[in-house]
Amino acid sequence: MVALAQLSGVVDEVVDASPWALSDADVVASLDAVHTLEQRLAAVKLGLVREVDGRGLATRQGATSTAVWLRERLRLTGRSARHLVATAASLDEGPPQVRSALARGAVTVEQAVVVAETVGALPAAVGPEVADKAASLLVDFAAQHEPTVLRRLGTRILDHVAPDLAEQAEAEALRRAEERALVDRHLTLADQPDGQVRVTGRLDGETASLLRAAIEPLCAPAGLGDDRSPGQRRHDALAEVCRLALRTGDLPEHGGDRPQLVVTVALEPLRNHLGAGTLDTGVRLTPDAVRRIACDAAVLPAVLGGESQVLDVGRQRRLITGPLRRALVLRDGGCAFPGCDRPPRWCDGHHIRHWSDGGPTRLDNAVLLCGHHHRVVHQGEWGVRPGSDGRPEFLPPAWLDPQRVPRRNLYHRRC
Incomplete structure (x- = not known):
């Protein structure tokens, strides 16, 4: 306690110092020194947490667990408190040289945990001597490598300390990992109150690579x-992959062409750009989203009773498919939006003048657009029209080009 009081007094002096007065070299040196001291004090803290846990102080004082006691005592989140207890246990049960390295500030807490877990996962057949050599080598590696790289190096540590056991150990580790992945794999789609869906899950390595x-x-x-953002681009890319899969016609049961996404909307509101729609899952869509989906989907006119029961369903009409789609592919070569390189298989057929507005399903009223640019066009700032040669041309918004000079996509031109 005396030493900690003295240390607190020294920290008071440091806290009162003004970093702005330091040279560049002193700022960097001070940061390094503070970081090292932080790790050394973490070693002390983790030792104390382990002692509290080992003595059962928390339960003796009425707490249900050490983590709960720490949450209240140190004003931590429950997650942070549990992590603190687990880290203290991991280092206490790990190789002594790891705790020693942390106390010297030679490794960070994260690196120490990686080394302890890596050594703890070694097969029992390697013996304590090989385990100690592995721990010492990983501590040395920690001087140059951050925790993620250090963990990756740890998967091959037996190549360095026990090459004769490495192949067998790796095969066993891969087998265990495959078994864990088989059990842990899952994908959850959770509907949210605002109509969005939260996606969570764990993929095995092979499936993740495919994705x-x-x-x-x-x-x-x-x-x-x-x-x-990168996350938004990944979202849109996944949507396009799903659209491609639905377009192939090779999916079982409900696979095939577009009528797998069912949207219900009244016809007159759709024509007036006002009609929100409802998916067969109950999720509501904006009028713009309904009209965008309707560009390249089957329309099934239906007569509904007073309680929305289906009384009569007509035949589908107005679908950009078959010979018309092939003609679009030949003419546009891919997404026709200026500068886009998306191929035809990623594109929707878009009515330049929407079908619900009386637009005909003809080549001169159709254009191929990828999912992203289909949304851009439906947002209304960009215009699209047939050019004098029948090829589509796009009118940029006035904020981008006050003259709104028509633009074309030359990427797919074959001549």
């Missing part, structure tokens, strides 16, 4: 002016 391979080519910014 990345499918969406990464679609995650690049779509030309100048694309201000979507």
Whole structure:
């Protein structure tokens, strides 16, 4: 306690110092020194937490667990308190050289946990001598590598300290990881009150690789002016992959063409740009979203009774498909929006003059647009019209070009 009081007095002097008066070199040196002291004090703190837990002080004082006691005592979140108890236990049960390195400030708390967990996961067959060598080598690696890289190096540590056991240990580790992935894999789609859906889950390595391979080519910014965040681009890429899968016609049961997404909307409000729609899941859509989906979907006129029961359903009409879609692909070559490189398979057929406004389903009233630019056009700032040669041309918004000079996509031109 005397030493801690003295340390507190020294900290008072440091807190009162003014960093702005330091040279660049002194600022960096001071940051390094504070960081090292922070790790050394963390070693002391973790030792005390372990002692509190080992003595059962928390339960003796009426708490249900050490984590609950720490949450109240140190004013932590429950998650932080549980992490503190787990970290203290991990280091206490780990190799002594790890605790020693943390006390010297030679490793950070995160690095110490990585080393302890890596050594603890080694097969029992390696023996304590090999485990100690692995711990010492990983502590040395910590001088150059941050925790993520250190953990990756730890997966191959036996190559350095026990090559004769490395292959067998790796095979066993891969087998255990595969078993865990088989049990842990899941995907949850949780409806939110605002109509959005929260996606959570865990993918095995193979499935994650498939997902990345499918969406990464679609995650690049779509030309100048694309201000979507990386997360938004991944969202849109996943949507386009799903659209492609639905378009193939190879999905089981409900697979095939577009009528797998069912939207209900009254016809007159749709024509007047006012009609919100309802998915078959009950989720409500804005009028703009309904009209965008309707661009390349089957329309089924239905007569509903007073309680919305279906009395009669007519045949579908107005779908950009078959020969018309093939003609669009030949003419546009892909997304026709200026500068876009998306291929035809990622594109929707868009009515230049919407079908609900009386627009015909003809080549001169249709254009291929990728999902992103389909949304852009439906937002209304960009205009699109057939040019004198029948090819689509786009009118930029006035804020981008006051003259609104028509633009074309030359990326897909074959001649």
